[in-house]
Amino acid sequence: MTKKEFVDDIAIRGEITKKEAENLVNLFLETVSDNLEKGNSVGFVGWGKWEVLKRAAREVRNPQTGNKMKIKAKKVVKFRVGKSLEEKIAEAK
Known part of the structure; x- marks a missing residue:
């Protein structure tokens, strides 16, 4: 939508x-x-919650070249679905 x-x-x-x-x-x-x-954080009981999480810096490997790369620390938004919404979606056909 x-x-x-x-x-x-x-x-x-x-x-x-x-x-x-x-x-x-x-x-x-x-x-x-x-x-x-x-x-x-922003939350609605039974529906869900948005929150900001801190993702630590980390080292990863480029799958194409095999070279190591560093990814900087950053903030990310995570949504956690609430129980009522989760059940409603599971029951939907």
């Missing part, structure tokens, strides 16, 4: 205009990304 399709679905389900739905989606995405940028 693309962002446009998602906005259209929100508009239909919420019985609001596409412009209002797009504003709501953009506000949601901005709020989540701003909080993750600050290092805060």
Whole structure:
């Protein structure tokens, strides 16, 4: 599902205009990304949680050449699915 399709679905389900739905989606995405940028996690009970994790620097091997390469430490975003959503997906047909 693309962002446009998602906005259209929100508009239909919420019985609001596409412009209002797009504003709501953009506000949601901005709020989540701003909080993750600050290092805060964002979670919804039963649905899931986004959190920022620190990935340590490490040395890897290039599979094509066999040469060793160093990868710098970095922050990554991880999403952990909540129990209710996980069960709903497992039951879907």
